[in-house]
Amino acid sequence: MREATLKVFRGTDYETGEFKTYKVPVEDGMVVLDAIHYIQKEIDPDVAVRWNCKAAKCGSCSAEVNGKPALMCKTRMDHFASDTEIQVQPLKTFPLVKDLVTNVAWNYEVNKKITPFTPAKDADWTFFQEDIERVQEFRKCIECFLCQDVCHVLRDHNRKDAFIGPRFLVRTAGLEMHPLDKANRIESLKDHGGIGFCNITKCCTEVCPEDIHITDNAIIPLKERVVDEFYDPVMMLLKKIFGKKQK
Amino acid sequence: MANYEIHEHDILVIGAGGAGLRAAIEASAKGVSVGLVCKSLLGKAHTVMAEGGIAAALANVDSRDNWEVHFRDTMIGGKMLNNWRMAQIHAQEAPECVRELEQWGAVFDRTKEGKILQRAFGGHTYKRLCHVGDRTGLELIRTLQDKGVHQGIDVYMECTVTKILKDGDKVSGAFGYFREDGRYVLFKAKAIILATGGVGRSYLVTSNSWEYTGDGHALAYDAGADLIDMEFVQFHPTGMVWPPGVRGILVTEAVRGEGGILRNSKGERFMFKYLPEATRADYAADETEAKKWLEDTLSGRLKTEYKRPPELSTRDNVARAIYTEVKEGRGTEHGGVYLDISYQNAERVKKKLPSMYHQFKELADVDITQTPMEVGPTMHYIMGGIRVNADTAETRVPGLFAAGECSGGMHGSNRLGGNSLSDLIVFGRRAGRGAVDYTHKLGSAPQISESQITEAIEELEIPFKRQDGINPNDLVKELHTIMGTYVGIFREEKDLQTGIEKLEELKKKFKLVKANGTKVFNPGWHLCRDLKNMLISSEAIARSALSRKESRGAHSRLDYPKTDDSLGNENTSVSKDGETMKLEKTPLNKMPDDLKELFAKKEPAHA
Structure with missing residues (x-):
C-alpha cells in the first residue's frame, strides 16, 4: 500500500x-x-x-x-x-x-443582523418552480465559509467590520429573490453589508463546493439593485417626485 | 476545584438538529428563556444529511391521501409496535408543521399548480414526501436555524453536556464543557429537552456523523428514564460500498422513489421475490406494471392506477434482501448490489438527485447517469429510545423531555423513510410546549447540588490523570467489531450472548481510557466521554435484541425467523438499576377502536 x-x-x-x-x-x-x-x-x-x-x-x-x-x-x-x-x-x-x-463565530453574528424572511400576511403560498430556481441555488449553501476564507476583503484586508462577505450576500439574495418576501434589504446591503467592497474577482465562486454562482447570480444582481435604488439618476428624480419605491 | 461558568434558563434544549431547534423555537415563542446546546456548530447537526424528504399527508399530488392513511402506513411499517398515539399525532400534525416551515422560508420543490411537490417513498401508499431535490434536511435545518436565531434563543455552540443534574427526582440543570478551550459550564434549568439524535457510531459501517454516540440515550438512562425497543436498529438498504473511504455514506431512498432499480450481479431484479405476503398486493406484480408506474411518474401524472415497484418496499425488507443476495453469492465486485437510475434521462437525474450525482462522481468516479451504483446496507437509525408521553414528550423523570431520534415509540420496529424529518418537527414542537407547561406548573426553582457537579468534573478530569491508559480510539475499534459481528443485521442467541460478554469486558477497559494533550479542542479527550454513551446504548441494543425472541421489523433473528403475535403487545424497556442494566417487558398502550377500524377497512392501495 x-x-x-x-x-x-x-x-x-x-x-x-x-x-x-x-x-x-x-x-x-x-x-x-x-x-x-x-x-x-x-x-x-x-x-x-x-x-x-x-x-x-x-x-x-x-x-x-x-x-x-x-x-x-x-x-x-x-x-x-x-x-x-x-x-x-x-x-x-x-x-x-x-x-x-x-473560530468562525463572526459569521453567525453577521447572519443575525440580516432581516429574516418576511412574507406578506395574506400570502396564499402558491408559487412556481420557475420562480424559485435561483433561490434554491442559493439555499444549497452548506455554510463551509470557504468563500469567506478566500475573499480578499476579509482575508487580506480583514474588513469584517464593514463587509458581510460572499456567504451572506448569497443569503441576502436568497431572501430578496424569494417570490413572497416583502422586506427590503437593499439599503442595509449598501450601508452595513458593504457590498461595494466586492470587486467581483469571483474567487468565492471558484471555491464553492456547491457550485453556487455566487458572483454572477447573487452578488451582481444585488449590486444592480443597489445601483437602481440609490445611484440611478432617473430613479432618484422619480423618487423625489413620487416618494420612496415600495418593494 | 475547577472553575465553571454558569448560565440560567427556564428550558435547556440539548441538541440542535431539527427536533432541538423546533423545540427551542416553540418554547421561546411562548416567552420563556431558552438555551440551545449544540455539540457541533449550529446548522451542522445530522438533520443536514437527510435527503429524500419529509412525509406529510398534504394530498397535493394524490388527493386520496389523508392523515388516516399516513397513520396506517406508519403503523404497518412499524409492524404495529409503534406507540399508536405518537403515530396518530404525527400523521395529524405533520401537514401543519410542513406548512409552518414554508411560512418561515423553506423553499420546497413545486407541483405544476404551484404547491409543495411530493414524491413516492418506501412504505407510503401515496406520493407523500415534500422535498427539495435530495437536500431536504439542509433546507429544514437552515430554515429553523434562521428562525431560531432571530427569536432570541441563546445558542451554545460546540458544547457537550456530560451530566443531567437533579434536585430530588426533578431535573435542575446540566453540566458540560466547551470544546474550544475545555472550560466547564453549569446550566441551571427548570426543564431539559433532549434532542441528541442516534447511536450510529457504535457501528463501523454507518451513515451517521461523529455526533451520533447515543448521548441523549445515556444521559436519560443515567438520570433515571427508561429506554424502549432498543433492539430495533434500522440498516438503510442503500449505503455506498466502494471506495473504502466512503463506505456507509447514504444513498438516498429518493433514488428508488424516482424509479431506481435494484439488480444483483446476474442482472436479476430480485426485489419481487422478497416482498412479504402481507403487503405483496400493494406492489407491482411484475416488471411490466412497475414500468407503467414509472412512466406515469416520469410524465408528471399526479395519480397513477398502477402499483409501485418492489424497490419501494419498507427499509427493513430491502436491507435484508440485499444482505441475502450478497451472502448467497450474487453480489457485486465490492460486496453490494446494483442500484440503477442510468436508464433515465441524464438531465432529469441531475435535477432530481443532484447531490447523489456529485457524491458518486467526486467520491467514487461513478457517473450515475451512465452506470449503476453499487450499494449495500448501512446502519442508519435507531427506532428505540427514551420513553416519552406521546402528547407532552415528557419522560418518566419530571422535567426531562425528549424528541426526535433519541426518543422511542413513534416508529415501532421499523421507520418509514421521510417519517423522521416529520417526527422532528411534530414532536420538537410538542416537546417545546410540554416543557413550557411543566415550567409554568413548577413551584420553586429546583436547587443545584454541588456534589453532583463535583462528580461531573471528576468524570471529565480522570482520563488526563491516567499515565498508562488506553487510547479510546482502540476501544471504539473493538466496539465496532463487537456490534458488527454479534449485534448486526441478522441476530442469533449465542452471538448476542457473546456480544454482551464482550461488551462487559469492554466496559472494564473503558475504566482505563486516557487522554493526552490539553483540554483545548481535544477530540481524544472528548471521545473518552462519548465512549461511555456508546457503551450504554450498545449494551441496551444487545440486551434488548437478546430478549426479543421473534423477528419483527428491523429485528431479524435467525433462530426465531417468524413474527410472534403474542410478542406484539409488549415493549422492551431497559433502565439503570445501580450498576446493572435492568430489562423488563411492558405492555403496549391499547389502541382505541376507532383507530383499529382504519386497519379493517383498508382499501387496495395504489401509488
Missing part, C-alpha cells in the same frame, strides 16, 4: 505552532479527512479537526490543502502525485483555535 506524507499544522497560535509531518497509508478513494482521522486514531488522538457528515453536505471540514481552500471530505488523496507532500492548514481568515480548527 502506498504511503502519503502529510504536513499538518499543529498548535494554538501561529507564532509557536508548526507543521508536523505524518506518514499515512493510502487506500482507494481515500480523502484528506480520512488521513486526518487516521492520524487521530493511530498517532495523535488530540489533533483538532471539525467534521460531521463526511459527505460534503454539512460544510464542517473546511481547511486549506496545499494552499487551496477546500472541504477535506471531498479532497481525494489520489489527486496528489504520490511523491508530493500534502500540506493541511486552518482557514487563514478566521482566528485560530487549535490545529485545523478556527
